Amino acid sequence: MTPSWNLVADLRDLWSYPFMVNAFRAGTIVAVLAGAMGWFMVLRRQSFAGHTLAVVGFPGAAGATLLGVAATFGYFAFCVAAALVIAALPFGAGGHGQESAVTGTVQAFALACGFLFVALYKGFLSGMNTMLFGSFLGVTTTQVVVLLVIAAAALAVLTLIGRPLLFASIDPDVAAARGVPVRALSVVFLVLLGCAAAEASQITGTLLVFALLVMPAATAQALTANPRWSLPLTIVIGLAATWLGLGVSYYTSGPLGFYVTTFAFGGYAITRLAGLARFAGLTARGAA
Amino acid sequence: MSLRQGERAVGGDSPPPARPPDAAIRLRGAAVRLRGAAVRLGGRTVWSGVDLTVGAGEFVALLGPNGAGKSTLVKVLLGLLPLTAxxxxxxxxxxxxxxxxxxxxxxxxxxxxxxxIRGVDxxxxxxxxxxxxxPLPAFLAPRARRRAAEDRIAEVIDLVGATAYAARPIGALSGGEQQRLLIAQALVRRPDLLLLDEPLDSLDLPNQSAVAALVARICRSERVSVVMVAHDVNPILGYLDRVAYLAHGGAATGTPEEVITGATLSRLYDTPIEVLRTSDGRLVVVGQPEAPARHTDRHGGDPRGDTR
Known part of the structure; x- marks a missing residue:
């Protein structure tokens, strides 16, 4: 398969296969949800918790496959349960870099459990690759509907709590004095983050979830400190990385997780380098 | 030796217990009124028998050594901790x-x-x-309300003198600049009472006196009552209407002239303290135990780790 470099013709070619259409639908839903949650996660300095939630999805999916249930349910069950556990830990809901070694310990144990489930389910090695590093093959229409319903519900809740959540993330003491339920919001946010991690895992794999959860938000926040711009920008960057990754992965038959991550990383690297260059330019001008 | 004595000593200079009617009127409009207040935390009485009145538009300092329960009193005023008596x-x-x-x-x-995130946010x-x-996208929000909100934010940022850097990311600002923006945040809803917990801490000396002057100016111009927790009384001493010293489980309250005397402070801190008067009439407290140096680097440590 080689691209014709005619965008319309290439897209028509891509979408002539139902599995590619489903992959684009799923990727779009996931990029929007992961972008919005990731934007708050980066502001709240809870990236480590986010990564742990994603990694917990791996034993979830492997366990579900072992039991003969759809992997989607395994992802959601384990990620949301892990979110509740982290929220119940005394430091977990506090976030803000207070995440302790306990979270890391749980993460390592979750990976080990996933590997055990894979070993118990013999002859399953390509499946493990998909769970860890993502794939666009075999996204079913049912799966797309499940992703859409959960993403819509999670985004609705996020819209409802958006402004107080931002207040509680940046300034928890003052927010609490103003009657914002800081602790409850923190628990709700972790559950939403669990949903986002479970969804993103199904596109990028559990190990590369950060491609959609952290990189777009970090890039957008490096570009602008104005939340009215950086939140929409996060979603745009996530969508661009996903669509480009899917297209290139289709034409090269290369691994999807790698391409999505590479495009997201490329955007981040260019932004930071441009920022450094501008800073150096300002300094040089200031010195001259 | 206890603060009850300190209180009595202070009370000795004040009017007799039967309050004249004008005092009663002043108290009804008071921003804060505590009578015989006590708080227990974890089985320990932090302070008890505290009487404190903050009149409307008054600038009151809450002073005392580390661990005396100054921040606890602020939390009580916010309703985050209950009184036990x-x-x-x-x-x-x-x-x-x-x-x-x-x-x-x-x-x-x-x-x-x-x-x-920008300072203005x-x-x-x-x-x-x-x-x-x-927040609704700009083109959907009711125009008048959006304009009113933006005007109020610009006004309060101008009031604290932060207009030049309010649009920069708050993490990139200096401690003094952040503190001014946080004062603007506390003021933006036109409060009647401002509770400031050690706002001068971790600022360098010029910024300490600048922020102290700013708070005093706001207290007068916006007619807001201010309760400021402070370690060091000197930067704010010239502006205060009233001081409350917390120490040894109790409090001594009164005007600065009543409370800030060598005898009272030496008793409160258990260490010799002198109060000097400068040639221009300002009081200076000498020998007050310094707070241990910490967190002078605004990026160091966890800002929420130490709450008292």
Whole structure:
């Protein structure tokens, strides 16, 4: 398969296969949800918790496959349960870099459990690759509907709590004095983050979830400190990385997780380098 | 030796117990009123028998050594901690009831250097951060209300003199600049009472006196009552209407002339302290135990780790 470099013709070619259409639908839903949650996660300095939630999805999916249930349910069950556990830990809901070694310990144990489930389910090695590093093959229409319903519900809740959540993330003491339920919001946010991690895992794999959860938000926040711009920008960057990754992965038959991550990383690297260059330019001008 | 004595000593200079009618009128309009107040935390009485009145528009300092329960008193005024004994009213109601009329600046907050949110956004959260939902896109929001909010934010940022850097990411600002924006955040809803928990801490000397002057100016021009927790009384001494010293489980309150005397302070701190008068008539406290140096680097340590 080689691209014709005619965008319309290439897209028509891509979408002539139902599995590619489903992959684009799923990727779009996931990029929007992961972008919005990731934007708050980066502001709240809870990236480590986010990564742990994603990694917990791996034993979830492997366990579900072992039991003969759809992997989607395994992802959601384990990620949301892990979110509740982290929220119940005394430091977990506090976030803000207070995440302790306990979270890391749980993460390592979750990976080990996933590997055990894979070993118990013999002859399953390509499946493990998909769970860890993502794939666009075999996204079913049912799966797309499940992703859409959960993403819509999670985004609705996020819209409802958006402004107080931002207040509680940046300034928890003052927010609490103003009657914002800081602790409850923190628990709700972790559950939403669990949903986002479970969804993103199904596109990028559990190990590369950060491609959609952290990189777009970090890039957008490096570009602008104005939340009215950086939140929409996060979603745009996530969508661009996903669509480009899917297209290139289709034409090269290369691994999807790698391409999505590479495009997201490329955007981040260019932004930071441009920022450094501008800073150096300002300094040089200031010195001259 | 206890603060009860200190209180009596102070009381000795004040009017007799039967309050004249004008005092009663002043008290009814008081921003804060504590009578025989006590708090227990974890089985330990932090302080008891505290009487404190903050009149409308008064600038009151809450002073005392580390661990005396100054921040605890602020939390009581916010309704975050209950009294175990005594009476309290804040803005004429139970504490916590009128928190929308209270501006609060917690102790030693500094923002992560990498936090990418503008100063103006932090101020704005003081205005509407507790409202559910998300801000509407500009073209959908009611124009008049949006304009009013933006005008108020610009006005209060101008009041604290932060207009030049309010649009920069808050993490990239200096401690003094952050503190001014946080004062703007506390002021943006036109509070009747401002509770400032060690706002001068971790600032260098010029910034300490500048922020102290700013708070005093706001107290007069906006007619807001101010309760400021402080370690060092000298930067604010010239502006105070009233001081409350917390130490040894009790409090001594009165005007600065009544409380800030060598005898009272030496007794409160258990260490010899002198109060000198400079040639221009200002009081200077000498020999006050310095707070242990810490957190002078605004990026160091966890800002929420130490709360008293």
């Amino acid at each position: 005594g009476e309290i009213s804040v803005l004429g109601a139970r504490p916590g009831r009128g928190n929308h009329r209270v501006g609060y600046l917690p102790q030693r907050r500094s923002f992560d250097a990498a936090l990418r 932090v101020v704005r959260l003081g205005l509407d951060g507790d409202r559910w939902g998300v």
